[in-house]
Amino acid sequence: MDELIQKAGFGDILEKVREDERLSLNEGKRLYESHDILALGSLADIVRERKNGNKAYFIYNQHVNYSNICTNLCKFCAFGKPKDSDLAYEMNVNEVKQKVRDRLDEPINEIHMVGGIHPDLPYSYYLEVLQGIKEIRPEVHIQAFTCVEIYHLAELAGKSIGETLEDLKSAGLGSIPGGGAEVFSPRIRKITCEKKLSGEGWINVAKTAHQHGLNTNATMLYGHIETVEERLEHLDILRRTQDETGGFLAFIPLAFHPKNTEMADHSRTTGIEDLKNIAVARLMLDNFPHIKAYWVMIGPKLAQIALSFGADDMDGTVKEEVITHMAGADTDQALGHKTLIRLIKEAGRDPVERDTLYNVLKTY
Ligand code: V47
Numbered sequence: 001m002d003e004l005i006q007k008a009g010f011g012d013i014l015e016k017v018r019e020d021e022r023l024s025l026n027e028g029k030r031l032y033e034s035h036d037i038l039a040l041g042s043l044a045d046i047v048r049e050r051k052n053g054n055k056a057y058f059i060y061n062q063h064v065n066y067s068n069i070c071t072n073l074c075k076f077c078a079f080g081k082p083k084d085s086d087l088a089y090e091m092n093v094n095e096v097k098q099k100v101r102d103r104l105d106e107p108i109n110e111i112h113m114v115g116g117i118h119p120d121l122p123y124s125y126y127l128e129v130l131q132g133i134k135e136i137r138p139e140v141h142i143q144a145f146t147c148v149e150i151y152h153l154a155e156l157a158g159k160s161i162g163e164t165l166e167d168l169k170s171a172g173l174g175s176i177p178g179g180g181a182e183v184f185s186p187r188i189r190k191i192t193c194e195k196k197l198s199g200e201g202w203i204n205v206a207k208t209a210h211q212h213g214l215n216t217n218a219t220m221l222y223g224h225i226e227t228v229e230e231r232l233e234h235l236d237i238l239r240r241t242q243d244e245t246g247g248f249l250a251f252i253p254l255a256f257h258p259k260n261t262e263m264a265d266h267s268r269t270t271g272i273e274d275l276k277n278i279a280v281a282r283l284m285l286d287n288f289p290h291i292k293a294y295w296v297m298i299g300p301k302l303a304q305i306a307l308s309f310g311a312d313d314m315d316g317t318v319k320e321e322v323i324t325h326m327a328g329a330d331t332d333q334a335l336g337h338k339t340l341i342r343l344i345k346e347a348g349r350d351p352v353e354r355d356t357l358y359n360v361l362k363t364y
């Protein structure tokens with residue numbers, strides 16, 4: 001392995017990785033520009049193993065997308081729709097509760113709930129949805145509302161981010177998913193999602209959440225018009241924020257799916273690009289405990305391989321994904337936990353069923 005890494009010209013990086021020293025942005029650029037995917041994977045695997053041993057995590061989770069009505073209408077998104085679109089939908093509180101009730105016979109321990117930036121749902125709706133889920137499944141952990149939605153809710157309520165988070169916590173919110181981060185670069189946001197909360201705004205909500213005892217995840221949407229430098233700047237902002245707060249749990253690279261979006265002329269990402277984003281994230285985000293290989297976006301087979309390229313988590317059963325499937329994902333909308341266990345075992349890792357906060361629920 002050492003020889004492979006030396007041959008790829010990464011001897012100096014290997015030494016730093018072994019010493020647990022922080023990699024510079026220039027080193028990150030060298031990694032991104034390399035075509036030696038095995039060397040890259042071997043380097044990332046050192047960090048993965050140091051942080052998580054032989055464990056690979058998954059969770060029994062359910063996705064609920066309460067509405068796709070959105071005023072931001074980002075160019076990369078096929079999910080968000082204007083209110084008057086034939087494809088627009090919104091669930092009332094009872095419909096959300098019914099979604100949860102429908103799966104009461106399954107051992108779900110996390111509900112992942114996000115939606116668009118809705119123009120006129122009242123603040124009370126969001127609190128009632130959380131309370132309603134908890135009425136039906138009191139023990140479930142609700143990971144809901146991206147930092148972009150939280151900012152919108154604070155505006156809606158006329159409250160500070162902190163006060164809003166306290167309201168949401170009292171109503172049942174357990175943690176915040178990593179969506180809406182896209183790429184923090186103002187250039188990318190101007191071209192692809194001009195109306196969306198800025199990168200700075202997203203980080204500010206995440207930091208405030210951490211200060212209020214709520215963990216969050218972070219994502220990066222790659223494979224469209226972003227440069228390697230912009231990806232690294234994004235990772236660096238997350239790394240610096242994590243130094244300050246320690247509140248991020250996992251980083252999830254999100255592979256761009258162009259179908260049915262305003263950027264449909266782009267091609268899907270390749271396997272090498274997907275693995276590279278996992279490996280470089282594992283190497284650069286030295287203070288993030290977990291890197292997820294989100295099987296919905298890169299496919300279960302590549303997500304399994306990603307467990308040897310820096311990832312230690314496959315997300316979960318997901319039942320049932322909508323956002324990526326509206327953008328042409330050809331994966332299933334849910335995976336059985338037996339399939340996840342098999343994928344992990346065959347990758348030579350020990351499957352660990354976890355809760356949202358990475359407490360171990362069961363080993364297989
Ligand atoms: O916020 C939108 C992205 C996100 C597309 O926190 C797209 O554990 C690809 O954030 N192609 C939602 N991506 C998904 C997300 C997520 C998923 C799984 C786990 C977690 C977590 C978070 O998907 C959106 C946006 O950034 N997105 N459109 C698209 N066409």
